[in-house]
Amino acid sequence: MTGPRDPDAIIANWLEDGPIDLPEETRRAILVGLRTQPRARQVAILRGLPIMNSLSRLAAAAAIVLAVGGLSIFALSNRNGGGPGAQPSPSPSLAPSVSPPASSTPGPLDTATWKQYVSNRYGFSISYPADWVLTPARHDWTLAVDAKDVLGGGADHFELQVPNQGVGVNAWSVAVEAGQTAASWLDSYCQLNTKPCTGIDQRSIPAQMDGHAGVIVAFTDDVQAFFLVDGRMYVVACWRPNDDPSVAKYSGAIKLVQAYVSTMHLLPGGPASPQPS
Amino acid sequence: MRTRLVERARDGDEVAFTELVDLDGDLCYAIAFRILRDVERAQDAVQQAFLLAWRELPRLRDPERFSPWLRRLLVNACYEEHRRHRRWSSRIRALPIDGPVSSDPTVSVDDRDTLDRAFLRLSPRHRAVFVLHHHAGIPVAEIAEIVGVPIGTVKSRLHHATQALRAAIVADSQVDSTEARPA
Numbered sequence: 001m002t003g004p005r006d007p008d009a010i011i012a013n014w015l016e017d018g019p020i021d022l023p024e025e026t027r028r029a030i031l032v033g034l035r036t037q038p039r040a041r042q043v044a045i046l047r048g049l050p051i052m053n054s055l056s057r058l059a060a061a062a063a064i065v066l067a068v069g070g071l072s073i074f075a076l077s078n079r080n081g082g083g084p085g086a087q088p089s090p091s092p093s094l095a096p097s098v099s100p101p102a103s104s105t106p107g108p109l110d111t112a113t114w115k116q117y118v119s120n121r122y123g124f125s126i127s128y129p130a131d132w133v134l135t136p137a138r139h140d141w142t143l144a145v146d147a148k149d150v151l152g153g154g155a156d157h158f159e160l161q162v163p164n165q166g167v168g169v170n171a172w173s174v175a176v177e178a179g180q181t182a183a184s185w186l187d188s189y190c191q192l193n194t195k196p197c198t199g200i201d202q203r204s205i206p207a208q209m210d211g212h213a214g215v216i217v218a219f220t221d222d223v224q225a226f227f228l229v230d231g232r233m234y235v236v237a238c239w240r241p242n243d244d245p246s247v248a249k250y251s252g253a254i255k256l257v258q259a260y261v262s263t264m265h266l267l268p269g270g271p272a273s274p275q276p277s
Numbered sequence: 278m279r280t281r282l283v284e285r286a287r288d289g290d291e292v293a294f295t296e297l298v299d300l301d302g303d304l305c306y307a308i309a310f311r312i313l314r315d316v317e318r319a320q321d322a323v324q325q326a327f328l329l330a331w332r333e334l335p336r337l338r339d340p341e342r343f344s345p346w347l348r349r350l351l352v353n354a355c356y357e358e359h360r361r362h363r364r365w366s367s368r369i370r371a372l373p374i375d376g377p378v379s380s381d382p383t384v385s386v387d388d389r390d391t392l393d394r395a396f397l398r399l400s401p402r403h404r405a406v407f408v409l410h411h412h413a414g415i416p417v418a419e420i421a422e423i424v425g426v427p428i429g430t431v432k433s434r435l436h437h438a439t440q441a442l443r444a445a446i447v448a449d450s451q452v453d454s455t456e457a458r459p460a
Contacts, residue, residue, distance in 0.1 A: 007446040011439070013384045014392045015412050018310050019319075022302035026320040030298055030327045034291050037328050040335045135427055148339060151422050159425055166353070194338075221336055 109250060109259035116263070119156050122173040123271030124210075124234065127263035128158040132169075135159065141172040147192035150239060158260075165246040169260055173234040173271060182228040194219040207258065209234060210265045216257055218242050223253035225261050232271070236260050283340035286331070294331055301344070302327070304413065305351050311408040312355045314397060315362075322358045326351040348415075349423045352405045359401045387449065395445035399438055406431050407438040 114127035117134055122141075128134060138153035146154030155170035176185050190197035196219070204215040207225055214227030214234075224237040238253040238260075240246050250256040279300065285293035305326060310319035329350050337346055384392075396404060405424060409415045410431075417435070421428045 005446070005450055007443040010384055010388050010446055011392065011442050012411070014389060015311065015408070017384065017389070018307070019316065020303055020307045022298075022306040022323065023320060026306070026324055027298060027302060029320075029324050030302075031291075031295055033324065033328045034294065034331050037332045039289070039331070040333045133425070135425060138421075138427060149342070151345075151425075153422070153427075157425070161425070221338075 108262060109255055111259050111263050114259075114263060117156065118267070119171065120267070120272045122156065122171070122234075123232070123267045123269070124171075124173065125263075125265045125267065126156070126171050126236075126260060128169070128260065129160070132158045132160050137172060141174050143174065143189060143192065146172075147189050150193070150237070155235075155237075160246075162246070167246050167250075167256070168239045169256070170237045170239070171235065171260065171264075173232050176228065176231055176233050178231070182226065182233070185228075185233055186226060190219075194222055194224070196220060205254065205258075207261055209261050212266075216254060216261070218254060223257050225257050227261075229266065230270075234264070234266075236264070279343070280340045283334075283337070283343040287334045287337060287340065294334075297343075298327055301347060305347070308348070308408055308413055309351060309355055309358075311412050312352070312401065312404045313358055314393060318358045318362060319355075322351065322354040325354040325357070329354070345419060345423050348409070349425070352409075352424055355405065356401050388446065391445050391449040392442055395442050399441060403434045403438045403441075406434040410435055 111127055113130055115130050115134075116125055116127045117136075118125045119136070121137055135157040137156050141154035146152050150168075150170060151157075155172040158169040158171070160167040176182070186200065187197060190200070200217055203218050205217075207214050207216045207227075209225070209227040209229075212227050212229045214225060216223065216225040218241070221241050222237055222239050223242055224235060227234040236257055238247065238257050240253050242252045242254050244253065247253045247256055250259070279297075282293045282296050282300075286297055302323065305323045306319060309322040309326075310316065313319050313322065326347065330347050333350075337343065399407070402424065406420050409420045409423065410417065415423070417428055417431050421431045424431065
């Protein structure tokens with residue numbers, strides 16, 4: 001006859017059973033594998049050490065051609081003027097001076113089947129693809145904490161959970177301090193969050209969110225949209241570069257961010273907990 | 278020191294990355310084995326996670342976030358191993374598990390079998406949070422970050438997994454006592 005058994009102790013001991021040392025053959029396999037693994041695009045531009053293979057050079061050349069083409073188109077469209085129906089930008093300093101690379105497909109993504117999420121915390125509704133997983137923000141986004149930590153829980157997070165090819169999109173809003181311009185906020189944010197922080201105008205695409213003007217900016221490793229509305233910055237960020245294979249099915253990260261932004265609507269009452277950044 | 282290693286590895290220094298493998302490899306393997314309960318698949322998951330880490334490291338902005346980032350890759354690799362295994366094996370692997378025999382005399386062979394069976398009935402997502410918390414000692418908030426779900430979901434999964442294992446042990450004990458009762 002045995003005495004009373006403590007399930008928790010049994011479970012704890014059972015869990016400790018098992019190997020704890022990485023087998024040498026696995027370690028060797030990893031080290032050998034390093035030499036055959038292609039590496040992700042270097043963020044070397046950020047450190048002034050451009051490392052480009054032939055594919056990168058080709059992509060860069062294509063980007064330059066597209067940028068020059070986009071510049072001409074944008075210049076022509078500017079010459080025609082905005083027309084009476086055009087929305088004035090609340091933040092002229094965010095107005096793009098040059099068009100970024102054009103998207104590879106002509107039309108916007110179809111968001112008809114997307115699921116809607118209402119973010120009372122941040123004062124907007126937004127839709128996301130039905131096969132993505134939503135994780136609402138756990139705390140209010142602040143520049144000091146969350147600009148550095150994109151997975152820290154300060155943003156509503158949407159994720160396509162595909163092994164090794166997952167895509168994450170964050171959306172949030174934050175009050176901008178009185179007197180601060182959109183451009184100066186964006187500069188502060190960029191320094192903490194992404195790179196490069198120079199030439200943002202040249203990489204900006206004009207965008208509209210619920211009738212408000214803003215921009216979508218392609219950074220080295222991500223694509224982000226910014227809209228300054230009534231002293232509050234609304235941001236949608238895709239943590240993949242535009243040409244990353246993981247976002248190919250959406251015709252690139254720019255298209256994906258454009259699609260997210262196209263579904264956004266500001267809530268009449270504003271956010272639940274506005275606070276300065 | 279670790280941050281410096283990560284920075285060097287990010288810049289393409291294989292020696293630095295090797296040191297990271299040596300620093301983190303054992304814990305990664307221990308976690309992967311406990312999630313998958315299979316030596317070979319755990320090895321595959323760890324290998325996959327480290328090679329992906331090497332490939333994607335240039336994109337890691339904050340070297341201090343390397344550990345949670347690596348664990349996230351590892352957990353995803355375990356999910357993938359689980360899916361791959363399920364594709365060609367429609368039934369759960371027969372026990373005993375493919376691993377070292379228990380050296381702990383307080384866990385009987387029956388208990389181990391019972392817990393192994395109960396654990397394999399859990400989803401990989403439940404197993405992952407259970408192992409990360411109870412074996413690796415990772416706080417719930419960090420697990421939420423690793424597996425990409427809210428803290429509440431992590432707590433719920435922990436609760437569910439723990440209850441399932443407890444119930445298995447209790448049920449097993451009741452069967453034992455019934456069988457031991459004189460006719």
